[in-house]
Amino acid sequence: MNPLDSILGTIVTGLILSVVLVFLAKAIAGV
């Protein structure tokens, strides 16, 4: 099942990606 098929799955995917990218941003910026 593709999580993007449901609105809830889409929002959860966006939130998980946000958390991952915050860690990436912190690593890149060295903060």
Place this chain on the structure above:
Amino acid sequence: MDILMHLDRWLHLVAGVMWIGLLYYFNFVQVPAMAEAGADSDGPGPAAIGKYVAPRALFWFRWAALATWLSGAYYLWAAPYYSLHGAFTLGIGLNNVQLTSIGLGAWLGTVMLLNVWGIIWPNQKKVLGLKPATDEEKATAKRLAFLASRTNTALSIPMLLFMHASVRGLPF
């Protein structure tokens, strides 16, 4: 040209609200409404939405997307605290979290713009009958446009976070 930069940032926000507002309209309202209308044998059906609403919504959606990206790129170039090159290289080596944040937002927005013009719009033209397609091609086009639209909805969540974080900081 300070005034131009301020007007451009304003345009970026207005166009961005129109773009993402219509994106959320498609995902939260139109797609489930079309599905319900299609399944409702006693109702008026989804044809009117497809004929009168969707083409108009898509018109403003795709042009607002382009206006948002262009005004955002100009802002990155013109604002003294940003840098177009620095943002798109994610501020690597500069130890500048503002630049890294806006760079991630800019990349997410760029992927979203390419999804709009490269996947959603070409496939929606087939779905809406603006471009000739067989029933099988229409079904594939519908699925592709749907997934690209849902991808953009997911990407909009970190995109908005990073746009804001570049001004006010990361949430954790």
